[in-house]
Amino acid sequence: MGTEFLEFETFAFMQFVSALVSAFIAERRSGLPLFWFIFGILFGPFAVAVALTAGRRCPHCESIIPKRATVCRHCSRETHF
């Protein structure tokens, strides 16, 4: 108990919040929120930064879709070039 325990608790909380934020971003951008949740637990704020850059825009409707998607889930058109 003591300071070290509190520091670990703060660290764990930070990782957990980062995981939630990463999953939320992934849900809206690149998909696979569960994968991003685990990634966030492991890497914390770093995962959030990566999640923000994941995914790409559909050339037809400008929605952000998974990098490897071949069909846009928003407009159902093919997205590979």
Ligand SMILES: [Zn+2]
């Ligand atoms: Zn689209």
